[in-house]
Each structure stands twice: as C-alpha cells, then as structure tokens.
Amino acid sequence: MQAVQFSEHGDTDVIEYDDFPDPEPDDDEVLVDVKAGALNHLDVFTRMGLGALGRLDVEMPHIPGSDAAGVVAEVGEDVARFEPGDHVAVSAGLSCGHCEFCRDGEPTLCENFQIIGEHVRGVHSEQTVVPAENLVPVPEHVDWEIAAASPLVFQTAWRMLVTRADLQPGESILVLGASGGVGHAAVQIADYVGAEVYATASTEEKLEYAAEVGADHTINYDAENFADAIADVTDERGVDVVVDHIGKATWQDSLDSLAKGGRIVTCGATTGRDPETDLNAIFWNQYEIHGSTMGTPGEVDDVLELVWKGEFEPRIRETLPMSETARAHEIISNREGFGKVVVVPDSEL
Structure with missing residues (x-):
C-alpha cells in the first residue's frame, strides 16, 4: 500500500x-x-x-x-x-x-x-x-x-466545554483561535449550549467564518489586544469561560479576560508550554483552571451523533x-x- x-x-x-x-x-x-x-x-x-x-x-x-x-x-x-x-x-x-x-x-x-x-x-x-x-x-x-x-476536534471541544468547563446556557465564553480545528468546533458547541460566544482570529475573513458558525462577537487579535477588547465590550466584567489552546503567547491575557470566579480550559499550547502566570490573580479572583484531552467513548458518541445529524459541521x-x-x-x-x-x-x- x-x-x-x-x-x-x-x-x-x-x-x-x-x-x-x-x-x-x-x-x-x-x-x-x-x-x-x-x-x-x-x-x-x-x-x-x-x-x-x-x-x-x-x-x-x-x-x-x-x-x-x-x-x-x-x-x-x-x-x-x-x-x-x-x-x-x-x-x-x-x-x-x-x-x-x-x-x-x-x-x-x-x-x-x-x-x-x-x-x-x-x-x-x-x-x-x-x-x-x-x-x-x-x-x-x-x-x-x-x-x-x-472526531478529534469535536470530541476534544465537547469535553472541554460540556464536561470540564460545565458551560451553561446564558454564560459567556471566549474562544481563542476560532479558525482552527478545535476552535471552530468550540464555537459551534458553545452556540449549541446557548452561551454568548466571543471568538478571536487574525483576519476579517476568518472572523466572518466564525460568525457564520455561531460566534456572537468577534475580535481580530492582530488589530487589538483581545483582553482589552473583552473588557470594553463586557463593561470590565470579563467572560465566564475562556478556551485557550494557544499557550504561552495568550495565557496571561486569557486570565485577564475572565470574570471573577471564571474558568479557563486548555487542551494544548501551540506557542509554548511554560507561560508566566499571575498566581495572585488566580487565587484572589478564584479562577478555575481545567486541563482537557480528547474525550471518553460516551462523549465521542454524544458529539458525533450531533455531527452526523448536521447540528455541527x-x-x-x-x-x-x-x-x-x-x-x-x-x-x-x-x-x-x-x-x-x-x-x-x-x-x-
């Protein structure tokens, strides 16, 4: 072969x-x-x-x-x-x-x-x-x-949002790198759950695609700092959940984008595994940090059934x-x- x-x-x-x-x-x-x-x-x-x-x-x-x-x-x-x-x-x-x-x-x-x-x-x-x-x-x-x-991106995003972060209807979520495999799956799943979805990408064309698949708000991270943009559009509150699979380059801004008591969930670190982090901010604001990898057989079945039905694409x-x-x-x-x-x-x- x-x-x-x-x-x-x-x-x-x-x-x-x-x-x-x-x-x-x-x-x-x-x-x-x-x-x-x-x-x-x-x-x-x-x-x-x-x-x-x-x-x-x-x-x-x-x-x-x-x-x-x-x-x-x-x-x-x-x-x-x-x-x-x-x-x-x-x-x-x-x-x-x-x-x-x-x-x-x-x-x-x-x-x-x-x-x-x-x-x-x-x-x-x-x-x-x-x-x-x-x-x-x-x-x-x-x-x-x-x-x-x-299979890989949708099971990964499903476990991140539904199982690990326990995303709820009406909550707000920021998805970084929304044009990538996991990112664009996470946008669709967050929209399906009923969350208010913020998404980042590097070009207006990618942001248009993100909006097509479920993003309510989009941020061009090449044009503006996404943490500052989140602060502006949420009246300094921040979002309930951040999906960060980027790593070192975005980690501190991801923390800065969270509301008090917010959750950050990560499945990867494409820009580096060793970011600086503000521990004082984590304990003072009672942030939760969740790691996530792939999905269980039940999670795979749940999300792929929705893909096969056309709910996700x-x-x-x-x-x-x-x-x-x-x-x-x-x-x-x-x-x-x-x-x-x-x-x-x-x-x-």
Missing part, C-alpha cells in the same frame, strides 16, 4: 508518500480501507518530534495521522461490533482499560494514555488497522471528508491528495484558512 510516512523528525521535507507493508489485523483489530484522513496541529508537532510531555520516541518509519474514515475490509476473530462494508471513523485515544482511571470511566486520564498517530502508527495511508474499540460507526449519508475531519479549508501532505502541514503551520485540512489517498482520486 501507499502511506504518508517519515523516517526522521524534521521539517516538511521529511514527509514522503511511498510504499509501506500492507497491515494485517490482530484478533481485536479492524482493517479499514481509508477514504479520507484529516490533519490536526498535533501532526505538525509529531513530525517535529514534539509530544505533549517532551520529545517523542516512535518507531520509524512513522505513519502520522489521528483522523481518518473509511470502509471496513476485514475484522479480527474477536471483533463483533463491525463487519466488512461498514462505514467507520477513527477515535484516536488509546487507554489500557484496567487502571484506576479507566475503571472510573475516565480513560483520557489513563496512566498509559496514547494517541494514534502521535505515539503509535497513524492512519494516513491507503489501509490501516485500528483496535475495534477505537472505531465509531458512520451513517452512509455522511461524506467521507466530514467523517474524517470530525467541520469546515474543510482544503482537500489534498496524500502525496501532498507536506503542503497540508504548511497550511496548518502558516494558519491559512478556516477549519480542517483533509488528505485523500491518491488511489481514491
């Missing part, structure tokens, strides 16, 4: 689309003919060798990709949930299933939590094998691009053949466009 792959960490020139041994499913795995994959900022960091907790150590050559959808080709002997011909999408979180946190229904806190495409071989290839428990059914009316682009900024995955990485790194970047096996084009 053909697969996106790299044999060393580095810039986009390490990415190849070339022959790779055909995968074979184990007893608990499913072989999937991939129809589409989607990229996340995670793929850029993985290519560079950067994991959430430090340098990555993955088997080379490595196939990246945490998002994909396709048709079941073969199932292992112990798999009962799926059969050949089923439409499926990948949910990329891997957990051990038996530690304290897995037993408590919190597999994203698993002591051995890993992500397909980051810590283990990914799914940007003509075929892939995935544990059956990491596949979700996809209705046949759902386009492959939508099915591939939805991942915006696709560009679709490329897998042989042009290097260009897909550039689009994400350069923050071009709004929404998700999809890659399709060249043999499917």
